[in-house]
Amino acid sequence: MQRIAVLGGGAWGTALAVHLARLGRDVTLWARASNNRSGRALHAAACVVSAIPSHGTRDVIRRARGLLPPEATVVSATKGLEVETLLRVSEVIEDELGSDRPIAVLSGPSFAAELARGAPTAVAVAGNCEATVAAVQREFRSGYFRLYATQDLVGVEIGGAMKNVIAIAAGAVESLGLGDNCPSALITRGLAEISRLASALGGQRETLAGLSGLGDLVLTCTGQLSRNRSVGIELGKGRPLEEILGKMRAVAEGVRTTEAALALGGRHGVELPITAQMADVLAGQKTPRVAVEELMLRRQRSEVEVE
Numbered sequence: 001m002q003r004i005a006v007l008g009g010g011a012w013g014t015a016l017a018v019h020l021a022r023l024g025r026d027v028t029l030w031a032r033a034s035n036n037r038s039g040r041a042l043h044a045a046a047c048v049v050s051a052i053p054s055h056g057t058r059d060v061i062r063r064a065r066g067l068l069p070p071e072a073t074v075v076s077a078t079k080g081l082e083v084e085t086l087l088r089v090s091e092v093i094e095d096e097l098g099s100d101r102p103i104a105v106l107s108g109p110s111f112a113a114e115l116a117r118g119a120p121t122a123v124a125v126a127g128n129c130e131a132t133v134a135a136v137q138r139e140f141r142s143g144y145f146r147l148y149a150t151q152d153l154v155g156v157e158i159g160g161a162m163k164n165v166i167a168i169a170a171g172a173v174e175s176l177g178l179g180d181n182c183p184s185a186l187i188t189r190g191l192a193e194i195s196r197l198a199s200a201l202g203g204q205r206e207t208l209a210g211l212s213g214l215g216d217l218v219l220t221c222t223g224q225l226s227r228n229r230s231v232g233i234e235l236g237k238g239r240p241l242e243e244i245l246g247k248m249r250a251v252a253e254g255v256r257t258t259e260a261a262l263a264l265g266g267r268h269g270v271e272l273p274i275t276a277q278m279a280d281v282l283a284g285q286k287t288p289r290v291a292v293e294e295l296m297l298r299r300q301r302s303e304v305e306v307e
């Protein structure tokens, strides 16, 4: 799997391309403004890494479809859901490329800037076939990048998408200056909510205790580099969402994922109280302070759910 094409010239695509080039792989980075040469590089790719934001993935994969060798593995590094269809990103890729295509998903606590400078990082890799997962583990690993294998695509993708929603909430809570108890409760109950949705969709709860669950949730809710957390911080200061997003150049996936996750929860009869509150906050229908009050006053219940 020496020849690798990376789709997406944002922070994450660039960091992964830098990492793979450092490992001696023959890497081409495709960005929106790329020329035909980058497009042609897809012809020869043994592996295509997709680091396009979730809302652009279908379009880019569809355009790449005719250029990709049929056996090339596609590795999704995107964390989000497709709002229109409520599909996970690997499902979008499968929809476009067919179910025979080897597909893997990379997700876990991983700020692009840290991977780019070679800071020790561990992620989960899931896939639709064991050999594909093993190949990605082998080809992407380094002295500072470690990949843990799993077959649980659902758990890994729901963990990666949903942590962004909770991170926006964590940023808002931080802005309100409510102390340390509140963010800790938010992370813990956020994880319960993520696990509930993943489980209803066929994922394994244990996956959510791992890197693409608890690991990424803690990083994104507390890490200074998180874009999602920073959106929450600004919301907590009372700034309207349009103004916040208007000033951001980078994508904060949690904004779109909130709506999609809520709809997915509704479809599967899963209660997502924090996500529901965040949907109202993002829509400007409620302040973060009122959202916290309403969450605190919900009916009290058992901590562990019996399925």
Ligand SMILES: NC(=O)c1ccc[n+]([C@@H]2O[C@H](COP(=O)([O-])OP(=O)(O)OC[C@H]3O[C@@H](n4cnc5c(N)ncnc54)[C@H](O)[C@@H]3O)[C@@H](O)[C@H]2O)c1
Binding pocket: 008, 009, 010, 011, 012, 013, 014, 031, 032, 051, 052, 053, 054, 055, 056, 057, 059, 060, 077, 078, 079, 080, 110, 111, 112, 113, 249, 250, 251, 253
């Ligand atoms: N930045 C990180 O630390 C990080 C880490 C892990 C995963 N991710 C995930 O990777 C994905 C990409 O994030 P990023 O940080 O690279 O984003 P970014 O904001 O740095 O860049 C996004 C890139 O996507 C391009 N883009 C935007 N809309 C597009 C569209 N409709 N079609 C094609 N290209 C489009 C932009 O031109 C830009 O190059 C997201 O799902 C994110 O959650 C990011």
Ligand SMILES: O=P(O)(O)OC[C@H](O)CO
Binding pocket: 079, 108, 109, 110, 111, 112, 164, 167, 216, 219, 220, 225, 226, 227, 228, 229, 251, 252, 253
């Ligand atoms: O900057 P964020 O909030 O998009 O988070 C980046 C990564 O997903 C952290 O693992």
